[in-house]
Amino acid sequence: MSDEDQNKVIDGRAVAKKVEAEVKAGVEELKSEKGITPGLATILVGDDPASKMYVRLKHKACDRVGIYAEDHPLPESTTQEELLDLIKTLNAREDIHGILLQLPLPGQLNEQEAMNAIDPAKDADGFHPFNMGQLLIGIEELVPCTPKGVIRALEEYNIDIQGKHAVIVGHSNVVGKPMAAMLVNRNATVSVCHVFTEDTSKFTKEADILVVATGVKHLIKEDMVKEGAVIFDVGISEENGKVYGDVDFENVIKKAALVTPVPGGVGPMTISILMQHVLMAAQKTA
Numbered sequence: 355m356s357d358e359d360q361n362k363v364i365d366g367r368a369v370a371k372k373v374e375a376e377v378k379a380g381v382e383e384l385k386s387e388k389g390i391t392p393g394l395a396t397i398l399v400g401d402d403p404a405s406k407m408y409v410r411l412k413h414k415a416c417d418r419v420g421i422y423a424e425d426h427p428l429p430e431s432t433t434q435e436e437l438l439d440l441i442k443t444l445n446a447r448e449d450i451h452g453i454l455l456q457l458p459l460p461g462q463l464n465e466q467e468a469m470n471a472i473d474p475a476k477d478a479d480g481f482h483p484f485n486m487g488q489l490l491i492g493i494e495e496l497v498p499c500t501p502k503g504v505i506r507a508l509e510e511y512n513i514d515i516q517g518k519h520a521v522i523v524g525h526s527n528v529v530g531k532p533m534a535a536m537l538v539n540r541n542a543t544v545s546v547c548h549v550f551t552e553d554t555s556k557f558t559k560e561a562d563i564l565v566v567a568t569g570v571k572h573l574i575k576e577d578m579v580k581e582g583a584v585i586f587d588v589g590i591s592e593e594n595g596k597v598y599g600d601v602d603f604e605n606v607i608k609k610a611a612l613v614t615p616v617p618g619g620v621g622p623m624t625i626s627i628l629m630q631h632v633l634m635a636a637q638k639t640a
């Protein structure tokens with residue numbers, strides 16, 4: 355990669371490091387002034403290797419910032435009742451301020467019902483309907499971590515959002531929909547594309563800010579982006595032990611003003627925002 359292109363890489367690890375430093379300072383203050391150690395409980399159902407790795411990364415981040423973390427691994431065969439029972443127990447624990455249910459869940463489990471059972475005040479992921487509803491009316495407290503990480507990166511890189519055309523590819527509850535709400539809350543003009551969009555490239559070519567979250571390797575090519583666009587690649591797919599994003603990074607970077615790499619872009623930012631949420635939830639109990 356040329357030096358010029360190197361300067362266009364959004365360093366997600368550096369953004370995450372900055373967020374983590376802030377969280378660490380907040381955790382120390384809460385411990386020394388109120389005697390409260392923020393606590394996160396993670397729930398991992400089954401043996402999916404990627405999910406296991408993400409939970410491990412979250413526990414390592416907790417260690418770095420001083421958050422207490424405990425994992426609740428459940429077998430693949432877990433019933434809805436068993437999962438809800440565990441969530442109920444964790445909701446009642448005073449030393450646990452954040453609960454994270456690692457997704458996806460095995461097919462027999464009802465994901466939405468499980469997320470609805472998490473106390474909204476402990477909803478570290480921001481997926482509870484109460485927190486999603488708050489986001490929609492412009493109250494951003496516990497909101498989904500990945501889109502919040504994207505917003506933080508836009509701030510860190512001094513990118514104006516107001517009046518810009520932001521295009522999101524993917525309309526999931528985890529990324530696409532909350533990302534749209536956060537950008538609208540900041541007065542962007544937002545288009546959301548998805549599998550039923552007739553001509554996605556018609557939209558992506560017009561995007562000042564492009565967020566792609568589909569899980570389709572290298573879906574976004576150089577001829578699909580606008581010169582000078584700021585691009586966030588949220589997708590991760592694996593092929594022969596190598597991870598790929600949704601953006602054809604090597605070629606797209608020639609045209610973009612800024613772009614996130616995979617790995618080292620949005621992923622680390624997501625985890626640092628999760629740490630921020632556990633701290634926020636603990637601070638509210640003080």
Ligand SMILES: Nc1nc2c(c(=O)[nH]1)N[C@@H](CN(C=O)c1ccc(C(=O)N[C@@H](CCC(=O)O)C(=O)O)cc1)CN2
Pocket residue numbers: 408411454455456457458479499500590597616617618619620621622624625
């Ligand atoms: N309960 C949740 N489940 C899932 C979420 C989520 O936010 N909450 N998001 C994804 C997975 N995810 C976090 O859980 C996640 C994915 C990727 C990364 C990350 O840091 N990736 C590294 C690359 C790692 C690799 O080599 O594969 C990177 O991008 O640098 C962190 C978190 C689905 N489930």
